Amino acid sequence: MTPDSQDFWFLPLGGCGEIGMNLNLYGHDDAWLMVDCGVTFAEPGNLTDPHVQMPDPAFIAERADQLAGIVITHAHEDHIGALPYLWRRFRAPVYTTAFTAEILKRKLMEFNLAGKVPVHVVRPGERRQIGPFNVEWLSITHSIPEPQALMIRTPVGSAFHTADWKLDPAPVLGPAFDAAPYKQLAAEPPDAMICDSTNALVEGHSTSEAELYNGLKQIVENAEGRVVISCFASNVARLKTLMKIAEDSGRQVGLLGRSLRNMVSAARASGYWSGMPKFIDSFDLGYFPRQNFLAIATGSQGEPRAALHRLARDNHPELTLEAGDTVVFSSRVIPGNEKPVEALIKLLQQRDIKVIAAEDSAAPIHASGHPARDELAQMYQWVQPKLAIPVHGETEHMAANAKVARDAGVKQQLTGFNGDLFYLAPVKGVRRKAVATGRLGWDRDALIPVKNEAVEAD
Incomplete structure (x- = not known):
């Protein structure tokens, strides 16, 4: 199954x-372009299947000589995490921005791939010819530095690939969202818009990252003992906000967790951590x-x-919490993780440690990185694609996204699943179950087939 010079195809192997x-995968003229290569994790309590799981890439691995390149839109695990596990099956060049390249470099070192993977660093706004695909990187806002949407053009058709995004006028780190490049796309317009559906069931507009300062600062200032705040390690903007709150509240900051230290290291190397105060040395925390x-x-x-679980069980090597200390969850609970989070909170509360969750806070202390319905509608109205293909969501999320697109004036919507082949040109349509898909899990330094279903989001 190979696209010819008149074909332009979209084929999701994971995330749809x-x-x-x-x-x-995007296909055109005997070639394929891969966009993102991410992992997920087994559901908490699943002791049978491997913890780290990823899409089975058999379809494109069997056609590795046709893979023109791999584009990574941003550094979240569900977009970049599988690349070190799978790259040897492709051996294709990788294209991404500087911050994401820093994160990738650290991951490749763990797999003895440092210096072996050709990583091309691109600038936001740049255009590159990758095989028969002309790719334009478009800055967007999300919950990690340098997220990029993509405009993928071929002589016979084009696609606007949003990846993960939101419309944030004050993202704390990086540029504010700029609508101009997206409004300009309507002049083409794209043959298809492949769009994030994570929060398509959420009414209104997502919370700006900048709106979290007041709520978090109030909690910190009112706390009498130690304060521990847990958030997604990749949200460098949140880390920057917390550093500012600590400074304004007369507190100094310690980092607990390897992934946090890696993110800060990558942010510093990419110029996103300049002028920030030093952290408390880990030996001095206690x-x-x-x-x-x-x-x-x-x-x-x-x-x-993770660090917070070890603190709750009082077996962290560097710090002990006491009654009267405060733990703050500056995050939302990922579906499937409700029980382990509830158990963690109970462990803390049993030791008379005050717990504040984002769901229970009067002021916002967490902001999603994905668009709610008003943002989806606005993007569809700006871009005016001929076809909407919702992805990055379960069935109900994609159906809701398709409805938003229809109400926003997009004439055609197609929903599907991994392995469905979407025809973008010369005619639009979908071939169901065109390609066999599945999962691989990392078990004892080897990849094995996995049967179960697991879900993760940021």
Whole structure:
């Protein structure tokens, strides 16, 4: 199954009909372009299947000589995490921005791939010819530095691939959302818009990252003992906000968790952490005055090996929490993680540690990185694609996204699942179950087939 010079196809192998684990293919003129290569994780409590899971890339691995390149839109695990596991099956060049390249470099070192993978660093706004595909990187806002949407053009058709996004006028880190490049797309217009559906069931507009300062600062200022705030490690803007709150509240910050340290290291190398105060040395954490201390910790999803879980069980090697200390969840609970998060909160409360969750806070202390319905409608109205293809969501999310597109004036909508082949040119349509799909899991340094379903989102 190979596209000819008159064909332009879209083929998701992961992330369509599920949230997370994205792997997308575009086909044209005997060539393929991969967009993202992500992982997901087994549901908490699943002790049978491997913890790390990813799409089975058999279809494109068998056609590796036709793979022109791999574009990574941003550095979240569900978009970049599978690349070190799978790259040897493709051996294709990788294209991404500087911050994402820094994160990827650290991952490749763990797999003895440092210096072996050709990584081309592109600038936001740049255009590159990758085989028969002309790719334009468009800055957008999300919950990680340098997220990019893509405009993919061929001589016979084009596609606007949103990846993960939101409309944030004050993202704290990086440029504010600029509508101009997206309004300009309507002049073409794109043959298809492949769009994030994560929050398509949510009314209104997402919360701006900048709106979190007041709520989080109030919590920190009212706390009498130590404060530990847990958030997604990849949200460098949130980390920057917490650093500012600590400074304004007379507290110093300690980092708890390897992924947090890696993100800060990548942000510093990419120029996103200049002028920030130093962290408390890990050896000094346990001796620092309680009222002058704020820790940022991994583990907001109840992960048993993360820093917050070890603090709750009082077996963290560097810090012990006491009655009267405060733990803040500056995150939302990913579907499927409700039970481990509830268990974690109970462990903390049993030790008389005050717990504040985002759902229970009067002021916003977490902001989603995905668009709610008003944002989806606005983007469809700006871009005016001929066809909407919702992805990055389960069935109900994609159906809701399709309805928003229809109400916004998009004439045609197509929904589907991994393995469905979407025809974008010369005619539009879909061939169901055109390609066999599945999952691989990392088990004892080897990839094995996985049967179960798991979901992850940021």
